[in-house]
Amino acid sequence: MFLLVSSIFYSFNASQIYAKESSEKMIQSVTTDKSMYNPKDTVKISVKLTNKMKDTINNGTIEVKIKHLSKTVDAKMKQAFSLKKGQSKYLKFEWKAPTEDFKGYLIEVDAKHNKKEIDTDTVGVDVSSSWTKFPRYGYVWDFTKNVNTTERINKLKDYHINALQFYDWKYRHHKPIGDNLDVWDDWSGRPIYGDAIRNYISKAKDANMVNMAYNMAYAAVTGYEKDGVKQDWALYYSDNNDRGEGQFKFKMADETPTGITHLYFFDMSNKGWQNYIFKEMNKVFNAFDFDGWHSDTVGEWGEMQTADGKTLYVKDTYTEYLNSAKKAIGNKYLAFNPVGAQGIENANVSDVDVIYAEIWPWDRDSDGELYDSYYSLKKEIEQSRIESGGKSLVVPAYMNYDYGEKNPGNAFNTPSVILTGSTVYAAGGSRMELGDNGNMLSNEYFPAQNLYMTDELKNHTEKMYDFIVAYENLLRDGQTETKNRIEVPGYKNSKYGEPNKIWAYSKKDDDHEIIQMINLLGVTKDDWRATDGEKEKPEKVKNFEVKYYPSEEINSVWIASPDSSDGRSKQLRFTKGSDKHGNYVKFKVPSLEYWNMIYMNKTTN
Template identity: 65%
Template sequence: MGKSALARNRLQSNLSITKDKAMYSPNDMVEIQVYYTNETGFEITDGSMEFKLHHLENQVMPTITTTFMCEENGTLQLIKELQMPDIDFTGYLLVVDIFSEGEKLIASTTIGIDVSSEWIKFPRYGYVWDFRENVNTTERIEKLKSYHINALEYYDWKYRHHKPISENLDKWDDWSGRPIYGSTIRNYIKDAKAVNMVNMAYNMVYAATNGYEEDGVKQEWALYFAEDNNRGEGHFNFKMSDSTPTGITHLFFFDMRNKEWQEYIFEQHLKVFEAFDFDGWHGDTVGDWGKMKNAAGETLYVTDTYTEFLNAAKKVIGDKYLAFNPVGAKGIENVNKSDVDVLYTEIWPWDYDSEGLQYDSYYSLKKEIEQSRKESGGKSLVVPAYMSYDYGEKNPGSFFNTAAVMLTNATVFAAGGSRMELGDNGNMLCNEYFPAQNLVMNDELQARTVKLYDFIVAYENLLRDGQTETTNRIEFLGYASSSLGQANKVWSFGKKDENYEIIHIINLLGVSRNDWRANDGVKETPTKITNFEVKYYYSNEIDSVWMASPDLNDAKATNLSFTKGKNENGNFIQFTVPSLEYWDMIFMRKSEG
């Protein structure tokens, strides 16, 4: 068997491993494919391969050993099946070690495995947008599977926003004139379901395109600018393009509280589910544009209609999933308390949260993710956060700044959130119009992103599984530090759950700005530090201290020795952190007594 695109997309070395699905149910069998090239300089006649499954700091299954032979410079390819434990919503790290004769370790690697019966607790949201004829959907799904993507947003797949299903289910043009093939959509869905990825049909919730009255949308459902809204007048409309082959250039707003509009747009999405085997609806907006009025003259803000609309939508679509995008996080508090299955919002650096904090810094991302978790009862916010936006538009075809992406990702994941950033054919988002592929990942960023996603899968139960924030004192001996994500400092913050106290350490040393977007494409690589001392003032007695990082040791947990002490600030433990490149996670097991 040939080496798959999935394997090629993982870290390049003489040992790589892949698995057959994006996530698994409890007790499922996992098919592990191993690819090993013998670069020892000699023939291996009595080699062994060990498979060890870890959950956090513990190995949770007996080691499974397979023997093999491999000639010098030869390639070994094998498949191993492992049965997962019966505990739902649990992340694991599979360690594969290869030994030559004499039990000498000659190669080692890891991969994350998510045992979750649904995607909504630990969403890893990706996207597809290319629905031309004869797209190799299998290859594209394979690439996304290598990042453990467990749900896909089908961007601009539909015929029209107010009428997503065309009369012809084989081929149609979207609003911009791009050809869409029904067979390609069906193939994506089939291939995604085969690897346990969920398929979400993207569409607007409150908008129609030109010609809407011909399709049964009534003008009396429309939204108009209020007289004291200085953004415009008349029926609110949003220009998408100056011209298109279809003649469609604008979106027109409708009142989400209007029962007839609800009945109309819900019926359209029931038709979607009849025509294609989608698993849910990803509802979109273009944000809140100030005070509006409906045809009856009643004033409103669209954000105030979110909860009622979303709850009604979820009731209608039943067991289908519902996600929703309150652009700029405007009105996100009304989404957080609704019945949506997954939280999602585009963050723009010029918007502000409810307390007046601008969304332009690393800390602002962390704060919104944590606030949304609290308001929603524990849901993990998905954040697109389009990187180096203007740089990409001015320099199409250039590379992403690796440090910028890694620091933003570390911020979002450490806070307990997730990203919408990876799409079909292994692309990364840099623009709200998903087909705009202005920037691309270089080899280093691809490799780091693979390991990052292994890490967030393996440690999902410490990242976004009921953790709450702490204010415990954290000291870094010899380095400037901050709890607010300030530039040129080590940024740290604490979390806790029933069993662990946790420290996240993000490296902003040598980074001159704390802007997550890096809009000009510029972001310094943090200054790596090694063997530095940390004092942590604990709440509960600590039994053991562990460190794990996507940047070190293939994300394996390392036990750290520690000492205890007490001073005027309270009881503390002190330990040495071996390395900080971008992001380290320290997790400390609480004493049971």
């Protein structure tokens, strides 16, 4: 493999910039130049160092290793450096990605002084030719005249976001492209600048991100008839539906500068409507270099009827509509949001490229169970994987919702965000949570930036995204659930995410058996949303035993966590035995803070 090292040097006034003690990290950051790479691409790695020690470092070394799970890939890269007290330096490394597609890697970086390790860090690298296998969805919504698109894309790139939803960028829902492509007002009266959209798209493509144009699947606003939308295509509440009467509509605001306050909905199965809106979306692709359409709904509102009196449920129209939409937009990507996961089974079997569902705790799954618990999220992610033929469900679960609306300007509850993220990622799903300027969502209206991330949450989120990239081939690459027995002597454990227990369940693929272990000890409620902004931090446990009954012979045991060792895999000693439940392997887990993944190789490594 081709390797290259170089360095860039600059200096700071340490007395002005750094007030903390010399025990702080020397490796300030490890980043890559893109969010995702094609096979055989050159991966450019940047390591920022700052000497916060008491003395000058004259014989320092940075060592870089590339790992795929527990295996080292390619030769170790090294570069010597010297740093005076308070000075900073960027070291640059290049690595040529392997030819194998859809693989995750962890770049391990070690700083040494006089051959003694003084600091470590890691970063994930995704080598994939398409974002659809391992989606990491983000968003942008600020399309003002002077928005710094470079800064915002770089922040999202460092989280490895590989697709962006352009939220409320359009002119009107039924007419996304207006007459003026330089500047226009959206439905709410916000000014939208065409150059901001173009710059986002350009910068995102440079970072190998996909750009998705947001628009509703079946909605129009005031003035739709003069734009060619026929009233004969409209949806109406049926006589049996007590949720409303007359035309099906949704109130967005009491008043706006544009006079637009409502969405009006149309029959997704009506070919007239389909032809109209698909043509409008293709106008979008002709005007801007978007890569696809993120199509939205307002969920299932009960029995409706068409202008000619036919009754229907909107969710039953999803599959045919989406297949027609995908055909109409050609080689563009299609994502779709069946709000509340109502009708998600119909979206899952359609031709969409990515499956996505905005989850709300009052909606119910196909078994009639509420989506209000950690386990309910895991259950839907697994069910959607099966129904869709292996796709990874993107879940925009809005955290601390009520707290954010009542207390804007405050911080997210960190444990609640980490636990919900751990739940989704361990199950093989993904999140829609990060967007403009590194902000995190707490509301379905993306411009409502009610809450902020603390430094602790930012740091953990960075490590979480590195982790899901590095271990994507164990998290969502064909793994299936098992019913294998897991024992944690001394601690209550469960497969169902119950409070005050260790949540442990198992999966397997051709080469591995995997235990996902999430810590709910000391957590009194299993509500994933923590809408009131309250959630206890789990009680960290150390040096505890696990007894696992595998499906096949195990030859090595490894542990990895976004909570410790910068996500590096550590090998565990284990013993084998058998009892009345069958053959088992037994090992000791060093610690569990939020989430551990234990993976066992079936073949000798």
